[in-house]
Amino acid sequence: VQLQASGGGLVQAGASLRLSCTASRRTFSNNAVAWFRQAPGKEREFVATVSWNGDTTVTADSVKGRFIISRDRAKYTVYLQMNSLKPEDAGIYYCAAAYKSYAGRQTADYAYWGQGTQVTVSS
Numbered sequence: 001v002q003l004q005a006s007g008g009g010l011v012q013a014g015a016s017l018r019l020s021c022t023a024s025r026r027t028f029s030n031n032a033v034a035w036f037r038q039a040p041g042k043e044r045e046f047v048a049t050v051s052w053n054g055d056t057t058v059t060a061d062s063v064k065g066r067f068i069i070s071r072d073r074a075k076y077t078v079y080l081q082m083n084s085l086k087p088e089d090a091g092i093y094y095c096a097a098a099y100k101s102y103a104g105r106q107t108a109d110y111a112y113w114g115q116g117t118q119v120t121v122s123s
Helices: none
Strands: 003-006 009-012 017-023 033-038 045-050 057-059 067-072 077-082 091-098 110-113 117-122
Touching: 003 091, 017 033, 017 091, 017 117, 033 067, 033 077, 045 067, 045 077, 057 067, 077 091
Parallel strands: 009 117
Antiparallel strands: 003 017, 017 077, 033 045, 033 091, 045 057, 067 077, 091 110, 091 117
């Protein structure tokens, strides 16, 4: 089972990026999916999660109002729209699929992980 994260890059503060996470149908169809991020020397932290059908989303306080998670079930893809990026948003962004249809903020809730995509924000 593989998840493929893409869309990262180098941007200036205030810019936007959209990350994508794609996977096989088996992985995505009935599972919640989340984005986590990890900056150098820091622990992996929760960013946002979306339920299997997209009806429920949870976003970390640190990105609320700037980041939006969504999913296109027909394309087996989950997106993370990141607006008004700040230098502290930089890191490797990982997508993960949960064991269940709804999941929370804990890494332990998620069974499958992608390889990550790098986001760099210059000030």
